[in-house]
């Protein structure tokens with residue numbers, strides 16, 4: 173009998189803090205339409221980090237700007253803490269903006285060189301009317317101490333700081349409004365290798381202390397592997413594979429992820445930021461203003477099949493916590509591929525039929 177009161181109910185997953193569904197962004201000009209983001213869906217749970225990786229031009233920053241409503245999507249849905257961002261009123265949006273912040277790539281460039289630290293970090297407090305006067309100064313000192321700086325830095329100008337210190341100021345500024353979500357868009361790429369790990373560890377500590385969620389964008393796979401609980405791999409505006417960070421890098425399934433990962437010899441935290449280990453995939457991505465038909469990766473794919481040229485693959489769940497958009501993982505396709513999906517143990521296709529989410 174259903175409805176047995178004594179039955180143990182399966183735990184209900186907590187709703188994600190942020191969710192994007194089927195997000196599309198096309199930039200139109202008189203001459204062309206750039207298909208920058210093409211049906212991206214992702215969820216960011218509370219207190220967790222979702223990493224976005226992919227080559228330059230794959231649409232990572234556009235996803236970030238859409239998530240923060242700095243750009244209007246062509247279509248798709250965005251929810252933050254249950255609120256539909258596309259239908260939020262101006263007042264709701266203003267309140268939500270406090271809860272979503274961004275840390276940029278270029279720490280010195282993103283700070284006004286004529287501003288003293290107290291003004292740079294205090295500005296969001298003033299804009300959002302969080303604190304003024306003495307309370308504002310106290311809050312700025314508290315924020316600086318959180319990121320490893322202090323009261324002695326209050327009246328210094330940003331150009332007086334090193335890149336790593338400037339990024340700490342950028343992080344303090346992002347924390348000023350007490351956000352739930354921080355988008356880190358290549359937040360450590362511009363820093364010296366020795367400083368990158370320090371800033372990454374700071375971000376991890378802040379996450380543990382404050383329960384922050386991160387959307388963490390980087391082209392350096394080792395950086396993303398170090399930071400992300402879940403990784404989404406983007407290719408030409410689409411997510412082609414997603415999964416648990418370590419498992420995805422240890423056992424990539426999409427031919428594009430394989431290509432990226434094979435260019436990084438081995439994972440080691442000390443390799444973070446080491447330029448020699450940047451992925452150098454074969455070939456060039458097609459132009460997003462003229463994407464290939466079918467699977468967008470097929471012109472570069474070593475395992476492309478005839479149907480890949482015509483039919484776009486749907487996201488398919490191939491095992492617990494792993495989804496892939498690739499025809500190689502369609503049930504019945506393994507024999508036909510030039511070299512089918514790598515059977516890493518039994519059940520290379522397990523749960524293949526459960527997929528379908530994009």
Ligand SMILES: Nc1ncnc2c1ncn2[C@@H]1O[C@H](COP(=O)(O)OP(=O)(O)OP(=O)(O)O)[C@@H](O)[C@H]1O
Pocket residue numbers: 199206207208226227228229230231232233234235391460
């Ligand atoms: N405002 C814009 N107008 C026209 N095209 C744009 C605009 N912004 C981005 N694009 C294009 O959209 C595509 C995706 O760009 P995006 O910056 O999101 O990629 P990315 O993966 O973040 O790359 P990178 O790592 O180089 O920043 C690129 O082809 C880019 O030229």
